[in-house]
Amino acid sequence: MCGRFTSLTPPERLAEIFECPPPTPGLFDDTFHPRFNVPPTTRIAAVVLDGEGRRRLGRFNWGLVPSWSKDPRAGARLINARSETVLEKPSFRNLVPRHRCIVPMDGFFEWRTVAVDGVVPSGPKQPVYAVRRDGQPLAAAGLWTTWRGDDGASLHTCCLLTTEANGTMSPIHDRMPVILEHDDWGDWLGGGIDDAVALMGPAADSVLMVHPVSTRVNSVRNDGPDLVDPLD
Secondary structure, three states, X not given: OOOOEEEOOOHHHHHHHOOOOOOOOOOOOOOOOOEEEEOOOOEEEEEEEOOOOOEEEEEEEEOOOOOOOOOHHHHHHOXXXXXXXXXXXXXXXXXXXOOEEEEEEOEEEEEOOOOEOOEOOOOOOOEEEEEEOOOOOEEEEEEEEEEEOOOOOEEEEEEEEEEEOOOOOOXXXXXXXXXXXXXXXXXXXXXXXXXXXXXXXXXXXXXXEEEEOOHHHHOOOOOOHHHHOOOO
């Protein structure tokens, strides 16, 4: 799964990178603050297609609330969707055709759960931080929807797609986010279902690099640049 990431690139720059118009005034905070420990259920940036097929940068709650859900708190349980079963699960299958999104992130955290020399880690798990080798933001594949309450209020929510770990991540964890390359963004956002399914595999081993970081990232109360500093 993917349960924590960093958001360090200002929305105006994200709009340029993902070839979107400038963000709607007031959609994001007037003063951008980098976030080094983004947890589920918070508001995050995501790229979607509008009704005319144009890319837009919007804000979504991380944790998908299906449109038929009676309680918006359901999103806390649906922060990720497994790509292998996404077309089977009622919460996700109707979103795959036209409700795909890209979640920009500068890096993501994972916690080592894989046995080393036959020994499964005990105690607090060692977190690692994963980033692109080329220094560019990651484009994580996701799904989005809009939930509407009985009072007419609406809530835009999203989740991340995960897949089996590649050679870089498999010594740490058996899952990783679906990472999209630049040339695949168009097919992911606007292509057919077959196009989308073809992109749901693990990234090439050469895309990411990882390093261990402090267990301070385990607490969502901690947020600062020291959380991504490599351990000695």
